[in-house]
Amino acid sequence: MLTTVNITNEIHYIGVNDRETYLFENLWPLDHGVSYNSYLIDEEKTAVFDTVKNTKMSVFIEKINGILKNRPLDYLVINHMEPDHSGAISALQDQYPDLTLVGNAKTFEILENFYGPLKNYHVIKDGDTLSLGKHILNFYLTPMVHWPETMMTYESTTGTLFSMDAFGGFGTLDGGIFDDEVNLEFYMDEIRRYFSNIVGKYGAMVQKALKKLKDAEITINIVAPTHGPVWRSAPNCIIDYYDRWSRAETEEGVVIVYGSMYGNTQKMADVIARKLSEKGIKNIRIYDASKTHLSYLVSDIWRFKGVILGSCAYNTGLFPTMETLVNKLENSQLKSRFLGIFGTASWSGGGVSNLNKFAEKIKWQQVGESVEAISSPKDEDFKKCIEMADEMADLLIKERKPGTDAFCSFIY
Numbered sequence: 332m333l334t335t336v337n338i339t340n341e342i343h344y345i346g347v348n349d350r351e352t353y354l355f356e357n358l359w360p361l362d363h364g365v366s367y368n369s370y371l372i373d374e375e376k377t378a379v380f381d382t383v384k385n386t387k388m389s390v391f392i393e394k395i396n397g398i399l400k401n402r403p404l405d406y407l408v409i410n411h412m413e414p415d416h417s418g419a420i421s422a423l424q425d426q427y428p429d430l431t432l433v434g435n436a437k438t439f440e441i442l443e444n445f446y447g448p449l450k451n452y453h454v455i456k457d458g459d460t461l462s463l464g465k466h467i468l469n470f471y472l473t474p475m476v477h478w479p480e481t482m483m484t485y486e487s488t489t490g491t492l493f494s495m496d497a498f499g500g501f502g503t504l505d506g507g508i509f510d511d512e513v514n515l516e517f518y519m520d521e522i523r524r525y526f527s528n529i530v531g532k533y534g535a536m537v538q539k540a541l542k543k544l545k546d547a548e549i550t551i552n553i554v555a556p557t558h559g560p561v562w563r564s565a566p567n568c569i570i571d572y573y574d575r576w577s578r579a580e581t582e583e584g585v586v587i588v589y590g591s592m593y594g595n596t597q598k599m600a601d602v603i604a605r606k607l608s609e610k611g612i613k614n615i616r617i618y619d620a621s622k623t624h625l626s627y628l629v630s631d632i633w634r635f636k637g638v639i640l641g642s643c644a645y646n647t648g649l650f651p652t653m654e655t656l657v658n659k660l661e662n663s664q665l666k667s668r669f670l671g672i673f674g675t676a677s678w679s680g681g682g683v684s685n686l687n688k689f690a691e692k693i694k695w696q697q698v699g700e701s702v703e704a705i706s707s708p709k710d711e712d713f714k715k716c717i718e719m720a721d722e723m724a725d726l727l728i729k730e731r732k733p734g735t736d737a738f739c740s741f742i743y
């Protein structure tokens with residue numbers, strides 16, 4: 332018997348795990364896999380909320396059949412059209428020919444662009460409702476979180492928010508489905524990696540969506556996203572994290588990322604980190620951009636206020652992995668960080684000078700002067716690195732709030 336889990340007596344978790352795919356969107360490493368979550372309400376009328384990637388369609392349909400037996404499936408609510416959730420739509424319509432697809436006008440426009448004409452559309456508008464019998468579905472259009480058609484469906488008798496990608500993250504659900512069944516520290520890292528790399532650019536639209544939910548004055552008891560854990564014990568916790576991240580709110584700490592061919596730029600990173608530590612900064616992360624995937628760097632930069640970037644010169648420009656990082660940061664439109672810059676030149680410059688250009692474009696607050704050593708750092712270069720770290724630590728400490736941040740402190 333396949334695993335399905337009751338969220339309530341009539342709402343079932345019917346998601347699947349993907350441990351085979353290496354890269355999500357053929358881009359983001361799935362070191363711990365990913366779940367494609369789907370849900371089924373089984374009462375007078377039956378409804379499924381989002382499907383799964385096409386590689387998982389057979390096990391998914393088997394789960395639905397296992398619950399419905401020979402009963403019909405009436406509705407498929409398409410909260411998000413991206414193929415990791417729409418891959419089983421036509422297969423589901425083949426299995427249930429009378430199935431009605433529920434989405435907004437943009438959903439069906441994109442759906443047809445991907446899959447050609449399908450049938451039985453029920454087009455909803457913002458604020459519309461649909462009754463399944465006892466359960467009432469309320470539709471909230473939340474465009475550009477992170478595609479144009481994205482929407483959320485709130486089931487008002489149980490307070491369940493089917494939130495599509497919002498509040499979701501990487502990582503398979505290995506037995507535990509609910510927030511109170513899993514190690515949240517692991518999942519929060521993977522949820523932030525998902526948010527910062529995929530949704531974060533649309534922070535303003537996330538804020539609009541959160542405001543819409545707030546203004547609707549609904550009580551959210553369960554957050555049911557399309558990836559990652561289902562939040563039934565602390566739904567407000569994940570909602571508040573999303574609020575913080577989409578406002579670019581940070582924690583105290585410094586992320587140092589460097590590109591170094593022969594270890595000279597790396598030496599400067601270690602000296603900077605030591606000074607930060609001596610000043611009392613505890614969250615310090617040093618990454619070699621050639622070794623750690625961009626998605627993890629962006630995730631930590633989203634988390635912490637201090638960012639210190641280092642690059643050697645490479646063919647008169649930035650070291651390639653650092654170039655990829657700064658391009659991603661520019662594209663993400665992340666705001667309000669303290670920025671330090673260091674690096675090395677050799678037979679040409681190009682590392683530090685291009686980081687300086689990045690600083691002008693991103694408009695973060697630059698800390699100290701950029702430090703550029705020639706080929707290998709000398710005492711005077713290390714001294715400048717220490718001065719920059721000293722200033723960075725002072726700025727962070729000045730922002731330190733008295734007392735502890737009790738918010739969702741059980742997670743971190």
Ligand code: FEO
Nearest residue numbers: 411413415496557
């Ligand atoms: Fe999980 Fe935007 O797809």
